[in-house]
Amino acid sequence: MQGSSDVGVLGLGPMGENFALNLLSRGFSVSVYNRTPERTRAFLERSGAPEGLRATYSVQEFVSSLSRPRRVFLFVKAGAPVDEVIAQLRPHLEEGDVLIDCGNSHFRDSDRRYQELLGQGVDFIGMGVSGGYEGALRGPSMMAGGSIRGYGSVEGVLREVAARHHGDPCVAYFGPGGSGHLVKTVHNGIEYAMMGAIAEVYGVLRAGLGMGPEDASEVFESWSNGELSSFLVEATYRVLRYRERESEEPLIERVLDVAEQKGTGLWTAQLSLELGVPSPSISEAVHGRFVSAMKGFREKASRFACSAGPSTAESDLLEACRSSLYLTFVSSYLQGSLLLEASSRSLGYGFDVAEAFRVWRAGCIIRSRIVERAYSALLGREAESRTLQLMEEFHRDFREQMVWWADFVAAAARLGVPAPVTSSAMNWYLSVTSRRLTANLVQALRDYFGRHGYQRTDMPGTFTSDWGRG
Numbered sequence: 001m002q003g004s005s006d007v008g009v010l011g012l013g014p015m016g017e018n019f020a021l022n023l024l025s026r027g028f029s030v031s032v033y034n035r036t037p038e039r040t041r042a043f044l045e046r047s048g049a050p051e052g053l054r055a056t057y058s059v060q061e062f063v064s065s066l067s068r069p070r071r072v073f074l075f076v077k078a079g080a081p082v083d084e085v086i087a088q089l090r091p092h093l094e095e096g097d098v099l100i101d102c103g104n105s106h107f108r109d110s111d112r113r114y115q116e117l118l119g120q121g122v123d124f125i126g127m128g129v130s131g132g133y134e135g136a137l138r139g140p141s142m143m144a145g146g147s148i149r150g151y152g153s154v155e156g157v158l159r160e161v162a163a164r165h166h167g168d169p170c171v172a173y174f175g176p177g178g179s180g181h182l183v184k185t186v187h188n189g190i191e192y193a194m195m196g197a198i199a200e201v202y203g204v205l206r207a208g209l210g211m212g213p214e215d216a217s218e219v220f221e222s223w224s225n226g227e228l229s230s231f232l233v234e235a236t237y238r239v240l241r242y243r244e245r246e247s248e249e250p251l252i253e254r255v256l257d258v259a260e261q262k263g264t265g266l267w268t269a270q271l272s273l274e275l276g277v278p279s280p281s282i283s284e285a286v287h288g289r290f291v292s293a294m295k296g297f298r299e300k301a302s303r304f305a306c307s308a309g310p311s312t313a314e315s316d317l318l319e320a321c322r323s324s325l326y327l328t329f330v331s332s333y334l335q336g337s338l339l340l341e342a343s344s345r346s347l348g349y350g351f352d353v354a355e356a357f358r359v360w361r362a363g364c365i366i367r368s369r370i371v372e373r374a375y376s377a378l379l380g381r382e383a384e385s386r387t388l389q390l391m392e393e394f395h396r397d398f399r400e401q402m403v404w405w406a407d408f409v410a411a412a413a414r415l416g417v418p419a420p421v422t423s424s425a426m427n428w429y430l431s432v433t434s435r436r437l438t439a440n441l442v443q444a445l446r447d448y449f450g451r452h453g454y455q456r457t458d459m460p461g462t463f464t465s466d467w468g469r470g
């Protein structure tokens with residue numbers, strides 16, 4: 001049967017196969033193709049070849065099995081494989097066909113691919129998909145950018161398969177080129193910071209309160225219904241309490257303390273540096289993964305470890321952990337929000353950051369009560385600085401809980417537990433809310449040795465001084 005499937009899914013890794021099943025469950029007929037045919041056969045077997053699923057074994061067969069305009073979801077490894085697959089598909093595609101890259105591609109690659117396919121009349125969409133393989137199956141959060149005409153062709157499908165927050169599908173179009181992948185990149189950057197902060201709190205619960213994984217699991221569980229309610233806190237208490245069947249030991253104790261990365265955290269940190277918009281907690285989370293990978297060096301250097309010894313009372317430490325994690329989460333969202341605002345302006349995407357918070361309310365890894373509250377605070381307001389609006393919403397929490405944040409950072413340092421994400425989150429907040437920083441001294445020193453000039457608070461112009469050197 002030629003040209004009958006509603007949509008196609010190319011790439012049957014964990015994400016692609018679950019997204020295909022999601023589409024099928026919503027009543028769409030789906031053609032699938034994977035470079036390695038064994039994977040396609042295995043998928044057919046595992047899924048029981050449900051009605052509406054059509055397996056194909058060549059790119060040509062795949063494309064010709066789709067109804068027009070063809071709508072193809074790519075779920076292949078990010079980077080060169082995406083270009084390779086596009087090159088294979090291109091000769092078979094026509095004006096109005098839509099290619100949706102659903103991988104974690106770099107937004108600048110999506111900018112380029114969008115432009116390249118524009119010439120052929122093929123509508124390219126770069127779309128970040130969050131929620132892991134379970135989200136792909138049950139309903140992910142999706143951040144799309146690229147061809148507006150292409151988005152129009154697939155919007156109906158996307159709204160059907162997306163996660164829903166009180167009925168509202170968590171999918172949005174953010175503008176041309178790589179805008180969707182940019183929003184997904186910053187989402188992942190925030191995810192890095194949140195996971196880093198959770199791990200730091202776990203370190204303090206262990207070192208400061210002598211908790212093992214199961215005690216710590218209970219603590220995280222007790223926090224998961226309050227203002228810390230989030231996918232990641234829930235995932236944390238489940239992971240910490242999981243016992244391996246064979247050993248009956250908490251599995252976490254046997255997991256090597258080396259965290260890997262695929263690039264999105266690094267790209268967020270790079271973007272932040274390029275635009276001059278600080279997101280230090282995200283950068284620190286990336287550095288944290290680099291440090292974790294220095295396993296051999298750390299083992300040798302551990303003989304030089306030192307700590308100042310605890311000072312905070314045990315009963316206070318637990319509250320310091322909870323409040324600190326909460327404020328670090330909020331600070332990380334604020335940093336991401338500021339970075340998104342700047343990117344939208346500087347890269348010409350022109351989206352409203354409120355839309356990011358809207359689609360992050362369900363389905364994605366950083367969904368949380370904080371995100372829900374943030375979106376409610378932005379709703380119905382003029383799109384001025386979204387970050388300032390969010391700071392207004394949360395400032396009371398910062399004011400009331402700041403003491404715990406400072407206590408946590410001090411306690412972690414005294415215990416010898418590194419907490420770079422938490423401390424940078426706190427320092428970011430202290431810095432960006434400072435009316436007057438001590439950068440005047442930095443500028444004066446630059447002028448002292450380099451005659452770089454300085455501006456004054458009491459008159460306009462640029463000045464230089466000999467600073468008493470005669």
Ligand SMILES: NC(=O)c1ccc[n+]([C@@H]2O[C@H](COP(=O)([O-])OP(=O)(O)OC[C@H]3O[C@@H](n4cnc5c(N)ncnc54)[C@H](OP(=O)(O)O)[C@@H]3O)[C@@H](O)[C@H]2O)c1
Pocket residue numbers: 010011012013014015016034035036039075076077078080081084085102103104105129130131132133
């Ligand atoms: N896993 C997650 O939780 C998650 C969450 C969000 C986004 N993503 C992103 O979604 C995309 C898919 O992720 P995944 O975890 O399902 O799988 P993956 O391991 O990233 O990629 C596997 C798929 O890529 C195909 N592939 C690799 N190189 C290829 C090439 N040169 N030509 C054609 N196909 C090629 C593989 O085909 P073969 O079977 O032939 O090797 C397989 O279908 C990635 O960009 C990933 O970063 C993943």
